[in-house]
Amino acid sequence: MKSPELYFDNAATSWPKPPAVVKSLEVYDREVGASAGRGAYPRAQASGEILAGCRTALARLMNAPDPRRVIFTLNCSDALNLAIHGLPWRRGDRVLVTPFEHNSVLRPLHALKVRRGIGIDVMPVDADGRVLVEKLPGALKARTRLIACVHASNVTGVIQPVAEVGTFSRRKGILFLVDAAQSAGAIPIDMQAMKIDLLAFPGHKSLLGPLGTGALVLGKEIDLDPLRQGGTGSLSEIEVQPDFYPDRLETGSHNAPGLLGLWEGVNFVSKRGVGAIRRHERALLDQFMEGLSSLSSVRIFGPSHSAHRAAVVSLRWGEEDPRRTAARLWERGRVMVRAGLHCAPWAHKQIGTFPQGTFRFSFGPFVTSKQIDRALAALRTLNK
Ligand SMILES: Cc1ncc(COP(=O)(O)O)c(C=O)c1O
Secondary structure (H helix, E strand, C coil): CCCCCEECECCCCCCCCCHHHHHHHHHHHHHCCCCCCCCCCHHHHHHHHHHHHHHHHHHHHHCCCCHHHEEEECCHHHHHHHHHHHCCCCCCCEEEECCCCCHHHHHHHHHHHHHHCCEEEECCECCCCCECHHHHHHHCCCCEEEEEEECECCCCCEECCHHHHHHHHHHHCCEEEEECCCCCCCCCCCCCCCCCCEEEEECCCCCCCCCCCEEEEECCCCCCCCCCCCCCCCCCCCCCCCCCCCHHHCCCCCCHHHHHHHHHHHHHHHHHCHHHHHHHHHHHHHHHHHHHCCCCCEEEECCCCHHHECCEEEEEECCCCHHHHHHHHHHHHCEECEEECCCCHHHHHHHCCCCCCEEEEECCCCCCHHHHHHHHHHHHHHHC
16 A cells, blocks of 8 residues: 655645635635625625635734735735835835845846846845844945845745844834745734734745735835736726725735635634644654754755744755655655755855755644654665
8 A cells, every 4th residue: 555645845835724725615606606896795795705804814813004904916926026016116226135035036126126227135144044133234225225034934944033124124214025935824923013014925835725825914104006907896987096905906806715715724823823833843843853863864954943943944865966855755755845946046055055956845734743753764765
């Protein structure tokens, strides 16, 4: 009999999802079916209530100032694009970023650099990759308008001191964008206490919602230009996009079945508690890192202490191409991990694994201690 599959690619998307999330598509079809904001009949109203419920649940979980400023997007990349391209840039403006940003931040910034002449500067970090907050004043330029910071790296897992960077940004009057792709639902986020102006996250990773969901949350004082114009179901008599949120930034029919699933995912996370999920994932990390320490062929990247990393572990097996190692792990133990650059080439340049990258384990709330043992057993077979 074949051994069961072991899914360790929760950093790409979480799997499995809670039963209520899996059911949501069917529930939506049976009980709702209609499109939000497109009718006064009860089914269309029910769809609108799902959107409102999901916004409120997300705002509560992240301590966002206003649920109407929770803007639904296709995924985290879409949210980051909306934030970056929606700001009023002027030629010569600059952005300060960490060396661990994902391509979903780097590529929109590169496009702005080419089209609008903005400049990009990089924050200094310590040996673990943590931003050196005390050195931030030296990294600022006169025209720095935005600080963009990935909360947790999807390559090394390193967690950035977001609250300290946010306090610094606010003091300097610079906007603060956080990419919470690897933290939303897995590491506590308090948007107001952390002084975050723009918070981008996917619904389909640690918030346990379906693929095709995500959000950008705006702080109270933030205004963005819409990237798309069109039907909103509101103010149909005027030619311009409505100026109120969320309609200003949400064009076209919503992914309401997906957002019902996201709402169920957020309810699951809220009920279990982000703190409890974090403790579970840290215990898995501790067990995994302890097991790895007896494997002489393995190289581990990123912080050695689980307090400083999300549930993401990047590895190399001697000098072997990480794609080959990932393929062998599948053959030996039906272990699913992702290999390569993980859409974060700068992070690999920073840790010295560019261009081959690493193979990456990433855990979630449904990963068990037994599965970690089996992952370690599969790794042990690699020398044979
Ligand atoms: C740090 C980081 N930012 C952004 C993204 C993009 O997320 P999405 O796949 O939801 O667009 C990811 C996804 O892997 C990520 O890890």
